[in-house]
Every structure is written in structure tokens, then in C-alpha cells.
Amino acid sequence: DGGITQSPKYLFRKEGQNVTLSCEQNLNHDAMYWYRQDPGQGLRLIYYSQIVNDFQKGDIAEGYSVSREKKESFPLTVTSAQKNPTAFYLCASSMRGSYGYTFGSGTRLTVV
């Protein structure tokens, strides 16, 4: 079955630590995206990548980093520079030129 897998589902980290969220897709989609979801604020775009080895900042990229070394994978690192990292993180993918995104099930990150 094709889809997007995000792991882990829940993640707890101490303040000041970097943490990496995994996102893997087997849909052969070209584009991949990371969104952050906070209560009452909808989804906000962190980073996106249209092709391998290329990515662009979204609206709230500060304190985050990504890589796109393989078409299937788009990991997100939440660095210690991110002031308020506790949130629900969603990864999505789409065919280039398509407007329908497929989302993963999300990772809930809690920083204590």
C-alpha cells in the first residue's frame, strides 16, 4: 500500500536538544512538505522540496533544518534555536504540478 510514513508518532525531548523527525513516502511523489499545526492556527509551512537535493524555506523556517538526499525521504530537524517547538508536525507529498497533497499521520513533539 502506498503512503507516507512519519515516525515516531510521539516524541519527548528536553529543552536545548536537537531532534529529527522522519518522513518516508513510497508514492513516487516529487514534492514533499513539512507543516506545523498548533491549536487554532491551522497548518503553517516550514520547508518544502520540489526535487531531490533542493529545498526552500516556508513561512516559519527559523529553528528548523531539512535535507532531501533521496526522493522518498525528507527528514526534519528541530534545532535548539526553535523557541517553541512543542507542536504537531505533518509531512505531505504531491506529484509535481498536482494540487492534492497526501499527508502522513503526524508526529506530536513535546519539549519538556
Added chain:
Amino acid sequence: QKEVEQDPGPLSVPEGAIVSLNCTYSNSAFQYFMWYRQYSRKGPELLMYTYSSGNKEDGRFTAQVDKSSKYISLFIRDSQPSDSATYLCAMEDDYKLSFGAGTTVTVRA
């Protein structure tokens, strides 16, 4: 002002009622308009997408776009308890989506 405004609700309706959801937007560059449904602690799933002004129907769901007023709507007929979820509108500009805050809907049996 946010690019996409959506009343977060919550909205509670009895089973069988019509659910009416809407979003307004300010960016004239938006060309494609989508509605996603998100169940608790899950990722959003695409319900419908439209391009032009007018109505589009899919079963119990109708999406409406009025580009001149920068206003989109989603109607759910004969609502069921399984329709209880958060509904997010989304709009496309340069292959990136901007989302509304989401409206939480509860359909009471």
C-alpha cells in the same frame, strides 16, 4: 491579516442536518481551492478540490467558490456522526498550499 480566514467553531449539529463551512481569502493569486478533513490525531485527507468559480458536488459534499468575493464554502448534506472532524480549507499559489485554521464539527446522533 491572515491570507486565509476560517471560523474555528466549534460547530455542533444534529444528525441529518446540513453543515455549512466557509473561508475567506485575501490573495488574488490563489487558483485552486481545496477542502481537507482531519480526524483527531491524524493527518488531513483531501475531500474535494475546485478551480473555477461555481459549485462542485461529490456525494453528500458540495464545494462552492466565488472568486469575485474571495469566498469558498463546503456543504455537507445529511450529516452523519462519522462526519465529526476538523475541516480545513486550503488554497494554492505557486504549488504551495495555505491553510485556514480549521473548523471543528460535531454531528450528534
